Amino acid sequence: MSPFDVLVVGGTHGNELNAPWLLQQWTQQPELVTTHGLKVQQVIGNPEALAANRRYIDRDLNRSFRNELLEGDGEEQELVRARELMRLYAPGGLDPCRVVIDLHSTTAAMGNCLVVYGRRPSDLALAALVQRSLGLPIYLHEGDAKQTGFLVERWPCGLVIEVGPVPQGVLKARIVEQTRLGLEACFAALAAVRSGQARMPKVMVVHRHRGSRDLPRDQLDAPSQLLHPALEGCDWQSINPSQPLTVAADGTPGVEAWCSDAVPVFVNEAAYVEKRIALSITQREVWPVQSDWCIALRELLCAV
Amino acid sequence: MSPFDVLVVGGTHGNELNAPWLLQQWTQQPELVTTHGLKVQQVIGNPEALAANRRYIDRDLNRSFRNELLEGDGEEQELVRARELMRLYAPGGLDPCRVVIDLHSTTAAMGNCLVVYGRRPSDLALAALVQRSLGLPIYLHEGDAKQTGFLVERWPCGLVIEVGPVPQGVLKARIVEQTRLGLEACFAALAAVRSGQARMPKVMVVHRHRGSRDLPRDQLDAPSQLLHPALEGCDWQSINPSQPLTVAADGTPGVEAWCSDAVPVFVNEAAYVEKRIALSITQREVWPVQSDWCIALRELLCAV
Numbered sequence: 001m002s003p004f005d006v007l008v009v010g011g012t013h014g015n016e017l018n019a020p021w022l023l024q025q026w027t028q029q030p031e032l033v034t035t036h037g038l039k040v041q042q043v044i045g046n047p048e049a050l051a052a053n054r055r056y057i058d059r060d061l062n063r064s065f066r067n068e069l070l071e072g073d074g075e076e077q078e079l080v081r082a083r084e085l086m087r088l089y090a091p092g093g094l095d096p097c098r099v100v101i102d103l104h105s106t107t108a109a110m111g112n113c114l115v116v117y118g119r120r121p122s123d124l125a126l127a128a129l130v131q132r133s134l135g136l137p138i139y140l141h142e143g144d145a146k147q148t149g150f151l152v153e154r155w156p157c158g159l160v161i162e163v164g165p166v167p168q169g170v171l172k173a174r175i176v177e178q179t180r181l182g183l184e185a186c187f188a189a190l191a192a193v194r195s196g197q198a199r200m201p202k203v204m205v206v207h208r209h210r211g212s213r214d215l216p217r218d219q220l221d222a223p224s225q226l227l228h229p230a231l232e233g234c235d236w237q238s239i240n241p242s243q244p245l246t247v248a249a250d251g252t253p254g255v256e257a258w259c260s261d262a263v264p265v266f267v268n269e270a271a272y273v274e275k276r277i278a279l280s281i282t283q284r285e286v287w288p289v290q291s292d293w294c295i296a297l298r299e300l301l302c303a304v
Numbered sequence: 305m306s307p308f309d310v311l312v313v314g315g316t317h318g319n320e321l322n323a324p325w326l327l328q329q330w331t332q333q334p335e336l337v338t339t340h341g342l343k344v345q346q347v348i349g350n351p352e353a354l355a356a357n358r359r360y361i362d363r364d365l366n367r368s369f370r371n372e373l374l375e376g377d378g379e380e381q382e383l384v385r386a387r388e389l390m391r392l393y394a395p396g397g398l399d400p401c402r403v404v405i406d407l408h409s410t411t412a413a414m415g416n417c418l419v420v421y422g423r424r425p426s427d428l429a430l431a432a433l434v435q436r437s438l439g440l441p442i443y444l445h446e447g448d449a450k451q452t453g454f455l456v457e458r459w460p461c462g463l464v465i466e467v468g469p470v471p472q473g474v475l476k477a478r479i480v481e482q483t484r485l486g487l488e489a490c491f492a493a494l495a496a497v498r499s500g501q502a503r504m505p506k507v508m509v510v511h512r513h514r515g516s517r518d519l520p521r522d523q524l525d526a527p528s529q530l531l532h533p534a535l536e537g538c539d540w541q542s543i544n545p546s547q548p549l550t551v552a553a554d555g556t557p558g559v560e561a562w563c564s565d566a567v568p569v570f571v572n573e574a575a576y577v578e579k580r581i582a583l584s585i586t587q588r589e590v591w592p593v594q595s596d597w598c599i600a601l602r603e604l605l606c607a608v
Contacts, residue, residue, distance in 0.1 A: 025553035107471040167411040167471035249329035
């Protein structure tokens with residue numbers, strides 16, 4: 001049996017309901033998402049967490065795909081599930097898939113965007129093509145030793161589509177529609193690459209991860225100040241270097257020295273409180289698109 | 305020992321973080337909230353749920369104050385806690401409080417508002433005075449057999465201050481500040497009533513509960529359509545009677561016949577998904593303020 005072209009994952013986090021709802025509707029109504037002739041598999045990443053309306057049961061599934069965890073003997077629910085997803089859908093698995101698209105939502109005002117992990121040529125080719133078609137911003141996550149083990153890194157090519165703002169546990173028609181459009185753009189790009197008809201852009205705009213900031217904490221480890229209201233909803237926007245990061249309960253602004261070209265993302269994402277991330281800082285860069293990116297993706301899609 | 309004038313409760317729902325944070329900051333910084341000479345007690349409603357960042361552990365604490373539950377032998381965590389809060393702070397308890405203010409937040413775009421349960425004169429007096437000072441809208445919850453057992457109903461006078469939108473599990477400085485302002489307005493009103501200097505408005509605007517609507521469900525009880533995007537954020541706004549309530553995944557609008565004066569509240573509140581409430585419908589009414597309301601509240605506050 002030939003491998004699937006694409007694995008689409010929804011519900012990697014169980015309180016992000018919009019992608020699972022889209023996948024369920026798509027199952028009942030196959031014309032809902034245009035696949036451009038690709039052979040697509042879909043799966044709920046963490047069905048137990050979805051049933052419980054919680055991000056995870058024992059640990060974050062989307063931080064569980066590290067080699068030492070996958071090869072270890074940990075029995076936490078998400079480690080067992082990560083190994084199962086690999087066994088089923090990774091290259092060499094029962095129903096192997098070439099590319100993975102992992103659908104997420106966020107409480108931050110990220111709009112519809114792509115997250116790329118590292119600089120694999122095939123990922124960059126796909127992201128560049130989707131940016132060309134829909135104009136989506138790209139968050140390049142790299143060089144962050146505290147946040148590792150993402151699902152998409154275990155496939156030869158994979159992106160996250162991240163859509164927000166939407167509270168955890170809430171279904172919103174606009175979020176579902178943005179997710180659907182992002183997914184269709186990925187399919188269109190992959191089909192075009194496979195058929196040799198993809199028109200790569202000359203450049204892509206990347207927001208490269210530079211670090212994360214937490215709120216100040218008191219002796220009990222609780223936040224002693226909150227994110228400054230002027231930063232709420234400022235994802236993807238350049239920040240005035242003199243803008244305070246935080247504000248105290250009595251209105252006193254915190255002190256902050258930003259680098260002059262800081263662009264925050266994931267501002268006040270609910271799930272990152274426990275990760276001690278009030279926001280992440282990126283640097284906006286314009287990259288020339290390399291011709292070998294598309295070649296790498298085409299080889300992956302056309303391999304027999 | 306004389307009773308406390310006011311019990312302030314935060315964290316009745318454990319994933320509504322803003323009020324507990326305000327109370328914690330207030331403890332460290334007593335001048336943060338002006339109490340106008342009132343004797344105030346504060347408490348975290350559901351500390352176990354707050355620690356777990358969940359609405360509740362076993363059942364909704366704010367639906368657990370029904371007589372038959374309080375007097376029964378149920379051992380769910382929230383029933384035990386409800387009895388404990390009564391034993392500690394209700395009239396006749398160890399540290400009795402005359403009035404309770406229960407601080408909540410919502411994922412719906414409710415702004416800063418008051419929720420009144422039923423038509424007790426002292427509640428209406430307090431709500432009318434706070435509406436006079438801050439202009440807050442009032443949701444009068446009554447005649448809803450499916451939603452009963454609210455905390456504030458167990459004290460002789462009590463209101464909910466409800467602030468949104470904010471996702472569950474997220475701290476926002478603006479939400480904290482709105483909560484603080486609402487709480488101070490309650491204190492100012494109560495102090496004015498006790499001293500006989502309260503100036504009651506002639507009328508108050510009430511949004512009276514008329515019913516709730518759920519999304520259509522499929523055979524597996526999952527939503528088969530979502531709330532129509534035109535209704536997102538439309539809390540407190542009159543709805544065109546021809547406005548569809550829902551939309552299908554493919555964009556097909558649902559059919560809906562609204563009454564001509566429907567005003568929705570709690571539109572797409574995350575916590576109400578399990579209660580099968582996509583939104584509630586209210587009717588906007590202008591009520592003359594009765595002179596006996598203020599008298600009832602004054603008697604409560606001045607009783608020895």
